[in-house]
Amino acid sequence: MALKLPIYMDNAATTPCDPRVVEAMLPYFTEMFGNAGSRNHSYGWAAETAADTARGQVAKLLGCTDKEVLFTSGATESNNLAIKGVAYMYQKAPAGQSGRGHIVTCTIEHKAVLDPCKRLQKEGFDVTFIEPPADGVVTAEMVKAAMRADTILVTIMWANNELGTINQVREIGALCKERGVIFHTDATQWVGKMPTNVEQDNVDLLSLSAHKLFGPKGVGALYVRRHRPRVRLQALQEGGGQERGFRSGTHNITGIVGLGKACEIAMAEMERDALRLAKLKSKLEAGVLAQLDSCVVNGNAEKRLPHISNISFGFVEGEGLMMAVKDIACSSGSACTSASLEPSYVLKGIGVGDELAHSSLRLSLGKWTTEAEVDFAIEQVVQGVKKLRVMSPLYDMHKEGIDLSSVQWAHH
Ligand SMILES: Cc1ncc(COP(=O)(O)O)c(C=O)c1O
Structure with a gap:
């Protein structure tokens, strides 16, 4: 042929949508177009049920509970919410002062991690950018060497988008747990390709995006741990209070249904x-x-x-x-x-x-x-x-x- x-x-830039994903999404454009926030009629209930189903499908792929999944517009938003949300919630000094807290990341992260970190640096947070070795792999030892007494967050990607290299996520997570430091991972390139279990992998916050796993563009999720420890975030976007107040805005139901279906297919295949x-x-x-x-x-x-x-x-x-x-x-x-x-x-x-x-x-x-x-x-x-x-x-x-x-x- x-x-x-x-x-x-x-x-690694983006994937085509799986036809099975498109098929699952289609009814939510036309027949079941309701707003998940409409509590008084069946259109709203159908949308809410669809979001609940998708939340379950994402949770299953990550090995977490449904309540720990927040829907976002993609990994860029998930990263911003995780990094700034933690920084503002756990800061050690108020805005306008220095010494607000220390963050550890790496020089070869995606811009959607680097730029929020640089923003926080300008706002008085200290950031250490680990320089990886020639093989591109960030190890727990490197993170350990970068940590300080005032470290509040470690953000290290699971797999690099340009190289495909896989970092020592489970070990970095264990180190953070031991030190009582929150651990976020940008897992955009990893999730849906490789097995993930946020419990075993010691992850507190995880970003993912549907369009890297044969789902639609413009939708993603952030996993936020609710137990041991319960991670708190400051919301960046205010409004209708959707997603338990962490992410206001009418749910992108078609996208969310697509993300859920893509996760279900990934789990199986x-x-x-x-x-x-x-x-x-x-x-x-x-x-x-x-x-x-x-x-x-x-x-x-x-x-x-x-x-x-x-x-x-x-x-x-x-x-x-x-x-x-x-x-x-x-x-x-x-x-x-x-x-x-x-x-x-x-x-x-x-x-x-x-x-x-x-x-x-x-x-x-x-x-x-x-x-x-x-x-x-x-x-x-x-x-x-x-x-x-x-x-x-x-x-x-x-x-x-x-x-x-x-x-x-x-x-x-
Ligand atoms: C590692 C990584 N993080 C974040 C992103 C941004 O994801 P999104 O397009 O969903 O905002 C990408 C995609 O380019 C990526 O590869």
């Missing part, structure tokens, strides 16, 4: 999917590395999600690389800022040089990625890189065994 081009290998995707990813990486020298797979080789692969290609130029693989929808190691291309701060954060960061690709597989697509991707990448290297004098010198770091370049 002919492949539909470009093939989609950017599932993630183990099988993960095994299949791990094989495909291995094939992809082995296929590329067997045919090309001077490439590196970024991040820890074992502690990595089954579906994300981030590869740097030496001796090619970033924009040329993206052109060469235009039939693969994937991400590059460059981020578009207002005027220029910046190398990915995540790759820089694990010590990858600017040049190599620009000539990197993140290929992320999904539920419907086929072996034929992986074969096509291998061929495209290998041919593309080879073609670019034919034009590279540096690659020629490298092939001749010249140590490029020792070359004295003439400056004009």
